[in-house]
Amino acid sequence: MNSNLKKRNMKLGRPAVLAVIGLSLSGCLDSSGSSNGDDEINSGIYFDISSVDYSAVSVDASAADLASGARLLAAQCAQCHGTYGVAVREWPDLWGSGRQIGNWMSQYQDVNYADNMMHVHALGYTDDEVNLLKTYYPKIAYSGGQ
Amino acid sequence: MTTNLSRRTLLKALGLGAAATLIPALTRAEALPHVVVVGGGFAGATAAKYLKMWGGTSVEVTLVEPNTTYVSPILSNLVLNHQRTTSDLSFDYTHHSTVYGINMIHDSVNAIDKTNQVLTLHDGVTLSYDRLILAGGMDFVDIPGLDFDKVPHAWKAGLQTNLLKDQIDAMQDGDHFVMTVPASPYRCPPGPYERACVVADYLKNTKGFANCEVTVLDANSAITVEAETFGAKFTEYGVNYRPNIVISSVDSDTRSITFSENGGAAQTLDAEVLNVIPNQKAAKIVFDAGLNSGNWAPVNPLSYESTLATNIHIIGDSQATPQPKSGHMGNSQAKICADAVLRSLNGMDLNAAPKTNTACYSPVSATHASWLTAVYEYNASTQAMQLVPGAGYPAAGAPSTENYTQMFNWSGNLFADTFA
Numbered sequence: 227m228n229s230n231l232k233k234r235n236m237k238l239g240r241p242a243v244l245a246v247i248g249l250s251l252s253g254c255l256d257s258s259g260s261s262n263g264d265d266e267i268n269s270g271i272y273f274d275i276s277s278v279d280y281s282a283v284s285v286d287a288s289a290a291d292l293a294s295g296a297r298l299l300a301a302q303c304a305q306c307h308g309t310y311g312v313a314v315r316e317w318p319d320l321w322g323s324g325r326q327i328g329n330w331m332s333q334y335q336d337v338n339y340a341d342n343m344m345h346v347h348a349l350g351y352t353d354d355e356v357n358l359l360k361t362y363y364p365k366i367a368y369s370g371g372q
Numbered sequence: 373m374t375t376n377l378s379r380r381t382l383l384k385a386l387g388l389g390a391a392a393t394l395i396p397a398l399t400r401a402e403a404l405p406h407v408v409v410v411g412g413g414f415a416g417a418t419a420a421k422y423l424k425m426w427g428g429t430s431v432e433v434t435l436v437e438p439n440t441t442y443v444s445p446i447l448s449n450l451v452l453n454h455q456r457t458t459s460d461l462s463f464d465y466t467h468h469s470t471v472y473g474i475n476m477i478h479d480s481v482n483a484i485d486k487t488n489q490v491l492t493l494h495d496g497v498t499l500s501y502d503r504l505i506l507a508g509g510m511d512f513v514d515i516p517g518l519d520f521d522k523v524p525h526a527w528k529a530g531l532q533t534n535l536l537k538d539q540i541d542a543m544q545d546g547d548h549f550v551m552t553v554p555a556s557p558y559r560c561p562p563g564p565y566e567r568a569c570v571v572a573d574y575l576k577n578t579k580g581f582a583n584c585e586v587t588v589l590d591a592n593s594a595i596t597v598e599a600e601t602f603g604a605k606f607t608e609y610g611v612n613y614r615p616n617i618v619i620s621s622v623d624s625d626t627r628s629i630t631f632s633e634n635g636g637a638a639q640t641l642d643a644e645v646l647n648v649i650p651n652q653k654a655a656k657i658v659f660d661a662g663l664n665s666g667n668w669a670p671v672n673p674l675s676y677e678s679t680l681a682t683n684i685h686i687i688g689d690s691q692a693t694p695q696p697k698s699g700h701m702g703n704s705q706a707k708i709c710a711d712a713v714l715r716s717l718n719g720m721d722l723n724a725a726p727k728t729n730t731a732c733y734s735p736v737s738a739t740h741a742s743w744l745t746a747v748y749e750y751n752a753s754t755q756a757m758q759l760v761p762g763a764g765y766p767a768a769g770a771p772s773t774e775n776y777t778q779m780f781n782w783s784g785n786l787f788a789d790t791f792a
């Protein structure tokens with residue numbers, strides 16, 4: 227998975243290219259209709275988590291100088307965007323992003339996307355908290371595959 | 373195994389056993405601080421991972437979990453309608469040991485010595501800890517006559533999930549599926565309603581049974597979350613929804629359930645498939661250690677340290693804060709706890725303004741899912757977690773095929789953040 231593609235998806239909202247990515251992944255994810263058990267042990271979601279290698283993450287030493295609480299707040303994004311913002315599947319990476327995270331968050335807060343979880347989720351964070359996220363994620367680099 | 377553990381194993385071999393704590397303070401001070409996490413679900417697996425990810429070589433972390441494979445309850449309703457298998461939802465702890473250097477011990481805990489800070493495992497090994505994190509999930513409140521081998525709960529995933537799947541697969545047209553919803557708070561608030569929808573859809577639209585009845589017996593006075601979504605689906609599927617139910621007993625052989633409705637006289641309902649999800653309480657280990665107040669374990673939400681014992685933290689389903697009991701929330705709390713433990717071991721102040729969140733996509737058929745999300749903040753004056761005001765939390769989204777697709781983006785990342 228190309229992280230730039232994923233980022234572009236988020237910036238543009240939900241463009242048609244997303245559907246193309248979805249199709250390209252369906253071979254390893256879609257086990258619908260099948261009920262055979264063990265032959266699918268490495269299919270579906272199990273396969274997903276092996277598609278990232280979190281040992282290939284590096285954190286810049288200067289992250290230690292960030293405001294207390296930046297790392298912990300940033301880690302609360304990981305439930306949906308992967309550890310250190312290194313995501314599996316179609317949702318966007320956050321690692322390496324600074325200003326862009328601020329743009330995304332204000333876009334999601336300001337625009338009333340219909341039926342969009344990130345829109346209402348973004349409303350839960352203050353400007354100061356978004357600024358903490360903006361300081362943290364540029365400190366993260368990732369050299370593994372996706 | 374680690375130096376810390378081997379030291380204790382050696383002491384045990386020398387006949388000193390749990391007397392490891394009697395070693396002079398000087399010796400202990402030379403060892404790394406040892407954090408033991410008990411329970412390898414979403415909360416415990418995340419806590420162990422983040423402790424080592426953030427604490428590195430400054431801390432030794434041991435994860436005690438009886439099973440070598442964890443089957444996620446999240447998405448497990450999709451096993452019932454054949455969209456996923458339990459294999460798809462299975463994870464092991466390979467990354468925990470190889471990537472993060474966590475000591476994995478596949479055993480259960482027999483006893484906690486809170487005074488000397490020592491755990492005794494089932495096989496007799498003792499582990500002393502500087503900080504203990506209990507992530508034991510939840511336990512069921514007993515119901516007379518209930519035998520889970522015949523009447524599955526399928527609320528902890530794995531064999532139970534497949535047992536319920538097989539029972540549903542054996543249903544004929546005209547058969548009756550009866551399930552119960554536990555009284556709040558319980559694990560996964562949307563889960564029971566999601567299950568009723570998935571099963572009703574499967575029987576009606578996949579199996580083509582026009583005459584199967586699906587009955588939901590709810591201990592609560594109304595649908596607890598996403599009431600509009602699930603209410604509409606119940607109407608569409610013809611689900612028979614009955615609130616204000618108190619179960620008195622179950623006959624597991626005949627698959628019948630006796631209960632009262634709205635405080636009325638006892639009545640009995642027979643089913644071809646009976647799925648009883650009982651009321652819930654903190655894990656047994658919490659009760660055994662005297663860390664409960666009522667059914668749950670009170671904690672300080674800045675650290676998840678028990679208010680009843682020092683250096684013991686309780687995260688996930690067992691703890692008593694008003695945050696929902698979900699895998700996503702357990703993962704979220706685990707990071708607050710891991711950060712607090714590392715700060716405390718280093719003599720630093722706790723983060724004074726933690727935020728947590730929960731999110732969940734709920735399938736309502738083999739093609740459509742809804743969602744629910746909420747962000748929580750710490751209120752310094754009440755010293756409790758509360759919903760962030762002004763955003764309309766908990767906020768929900770209507771069922772759609774788009775949300776069904778997004779469901780796997782959400783769960784895939786949650787699984788990776790917990791187990792990869």
